[in-house]
Amino acid sequence: MNSEIDARGLQCPMPLIKTKKALEAIEKGNVTAIVDNEVAKENISKFAKSMDYKVTIKESQGDFYIDIFKEYKYREVKMIDLEPDSNILGDLVVVIGKDYLGEGSRELGEILMKGYLYTLTEVQPLPRTVIFINSGVRLACAGSESLDNLRKLEEYGVEIMSCGTCLDYFRIKHDLMVGGVSNMYTIVEAMNKSKNTVQL
């Protein structure tokens, strides 16, 4: 978000107040304040610096252009280090055989499956491979609400595979958005090679 405050011709403290308001209105972004006198320039840049915003000032034809960049501040917020990508893959294959999780309520099952795939991106170790079978392939196809999470898993190095026969059966071969198409041989091999396979 960028905005410009033209405070030329305004009396002190109006330039500062206007600039402050513009900065308060945004979570982050750039505000350019234009002022025509030294005092206003000093007040605004002092204020911006006191807030840890990045300030650059340009002068042009007697006017000052004060660029203020506001970033969200996370003072006192502790950041937790996530482990590096290469060590977080566990010896685990997850086989997802339908587009919902558990039995009982289908509505709840779909929510739980979305939740499962989200949580998979948040918890370590990650599986080495996620395989979609039967209606599970829908989760990797256009219209699925889990695509972003599957893409994130792929970014982390998790292999995503969908059963080609299943995509063909549901006539959604061209809708596959994340991961590769694989056949039963590759799927069986992945499951057999892994010490641990979880089937959902």
Added chain:
Amino acid sequence: MKREYLLAFHSTHHAIAGEQILKEKDYPVGIIPTPREITASCGLSLRWDAEAIAAGKDEMLKLLQKKHVEWAGLYTRCREEGKNSLWTLAENAEKSLQGDDE
């Protein structure tokens, strides 16, 4: 640094209704299991990226209120490459983030 919001609910039914209402209005929210550090919840929450909704956040919460969807708390966390913070109550977080601004 990216910022995320999370709305926790007391009831699964309110969480599900909330998601439906907001999706109909094209708010980019997603339903997720409530993270472990947040206990005041039925187990389901709505999550969104701060910048995707930003100015519309208050309006969105008002809409839920109007539709009688009750929530347990609004939380926030920040994220950057390879790191993230714990979820904290948004009002508390905002206070400590803004610090001695005034």
